[in-house]
Amino acid sequence: MTDTVAGSRLAGIDWAKDNHAVCVIDEAGEPVERLVVPHTKTGIGRAVAVLRRHGVAGVGIERPDGPLVAGLLAAGLDVFVIAPSQVKALRRRYGSAGHKDDRFDAYVLADTVRTDRRRLTPLRPDTPATTTLRALIRARADLVVHRVAVTNQLRAHLDTVLPAAAGVFSELTLPISRAFLAAFPTQDAIDALTSDTLASWLSAHHYRARPAAVILDRLRTAPTGVTGPAGTALAGVTRAYLTTLTSLIEQTDTLEDQIAAALATHPDAPIFTSLPRSGTVRAARLLAEIGDARGRFPTPAALAGLAGVTPSTRQSGQTRIVAFRWAADKQLRAAICDFAADSRRTNPWAADLYTQARARGHRHPHAVRILARAWLTVIWKCWTTNTPYQPDRHNALQNLLNHTPTHAP
Known part of the structure; x- marks a missing residue:
């Protein structure tokens, strides 16, 4: 006893790089039409037209993606993915040789849908909740790539212009690092710092990881950067990188909040x-x-x-x-x-x-x-x-x- 409706027809498609073998069978498992179509827009359209003409109720295929599968799903056909390893084992149902033949495999796929449909899960496109989450995740990944690139550019710039600020804190992306660069963007501004001034600034930014004296010693012992009018002019470059970096961090944080909200409501979370x-x-x-x-x-x-x-x-x-x-x-x-x-x-x-x-x-x-x-x-x-x-x-x-x-x- 099968799971198909009386009178319904099924199909199997053996996918290949250049051509696809198609086999349509009736409810008794007898082939009613075979054809080979090229892997082109016209060929895929022809295959879909043949399946529609026969009123095919389900299609077996070995892969879950690609233009052919997209065309089948767009036509409203039920698509069942049957792994190549399963097809290899299923060939022995019909003979002991088990040789690979595209036309025969198309028949095996169609007949497997006929006899084992209750064990197969129809291929469905991802739900809007998943596609939305995917867009958010990939957008965040793109922003992270840009953030890393801008951070590296800023670090390379500071190594020449303001070496003291490049390594005073553990990461340039930290809020305290960005605040320090905004407040003291030149070598002259750093040279003018006193222990009391720095301690007061650190306290205002709630930084307690290291004493002001230790940080000031790091600033004093670092190589000297560009001073005078040239240093003031290059501070504009520092601010440009800093503004870009801060914007990327903020937008990444915003996306992460959206990702958390989208994940919290997803059934598979x-x-x-x-x-x-x-x-x-x-x-x-x-x-x-x-x-x-x-x-x-x-x-x-x-x-x-x-x-x-x-x-x-x-x-x-x-x-x-x-x-x-x-x-x-x-x-x-x-x-x-x-x-x-x-x-x-x-x-x-x-x-x-x-x-x-x-x-x-x-x-x-x-x-x-x-x-x-x-x-x-x-x-x-x-x-x-x-x-x-x-x-x-x-x-x-x-x-x-x-x-x-x-x-x-």
């Missing part, structure tokens, strides 16, 4: 905020880049592949090459690797996986990708079951904790 050291922005970034369209990733491997944390394997005859996967969603890869790298600081399981990878000779970026791939399996399970991450139910973590010897103090 509990899943991502439950992850170790996820915080607000990092949790929002993971949610935004993974999305909420469950049908995009039928398996953890599908998610890991798009994130580019699995290697690309090419084999020809006896030659097998395993290399870095360049074709990936770089935003998603950056999000999951950022999370994975930091998770090892509080999660023993993550720390152990990372340490093992490093012990095998992998460099830091490679070890982080290995850890990211493992985390995606956990995240995918939480995501598809709408369950927050619970360390006490994470079997690998619990096994590690239970087998880690404890030493008496």
Whole structure:
């Protein structure tokens, strides 16, 4: 017994770089039309027209994105993503050879939708809540890039014009650093400072990390900057960088407030905020880049592949090459690797996986990708079951904790 409506037709499309094989079947699983269309606007339009003419109720395909999938969704068709690894296993339903053939795979995809539809999740575009969160997250990331660039430009400028101010506080982006530059933008202004004046200024700005005498000593021992009229003129450049930097920081803070508000109302927020050291922005970034369209990733491997944390394997005859996967969603890869790298600081399981990878000779970026791939399996399970991450139910973590010897103090 199948899940299809009597009289309905289904289709499978074997996606390829240049051409797509299409197979339409009836409710009994018999092919009623086959065709191959080129990967062009006209070819995709022809495929959609054929599916509409047959009144196709569902389409099976191996990938969740691209112009072809966008065209199918725009036509109002139900699209079901079936991972290539699943298709490879399903070929044996129809014979023992299991050879790869585009036309045959298109039929396998269509018939799998016919027989297993209840197990498949239809692909849906991300909800407006997710697309909005993604826009906010990416806009913030762009501002952070600009902020870092302007900070570096300001530091390079100060190294020549006002070296004393460049390193008096730990970071140029700190409010106290920016306030100091605004108040004392020239070498002459710094040279005129006294201990009492500086102490009074620091007190007015509620700064107590270091005594005024220590800071004044730093200012006095730093290389001398540009003095006189030239220093006064170059202070205009300092103010320009400072104004730009302050604006970027303020706008980034505004976006972070909007991100926090958008995340708080998102249905999937509990899943991502439950992850170790996820915080607000990092949790929002993971949610935004993974999305909420469950049908995009039928398996953890599908998610890991798009994130580019699995290697690309090419084999020809006896030659097998395993290399870095360049074709990936770089935003998603950056999000999951950022999370994975930091998770090892509080999660023993993550720390152990990372340490093992490093012990095998992998460099830091490679070890982080290995850890990211493992985390995606956990995240995918939480995501598809709408369950927050619970360390006490994470079997690998619990096994590690239970087998880690404890030493008496």
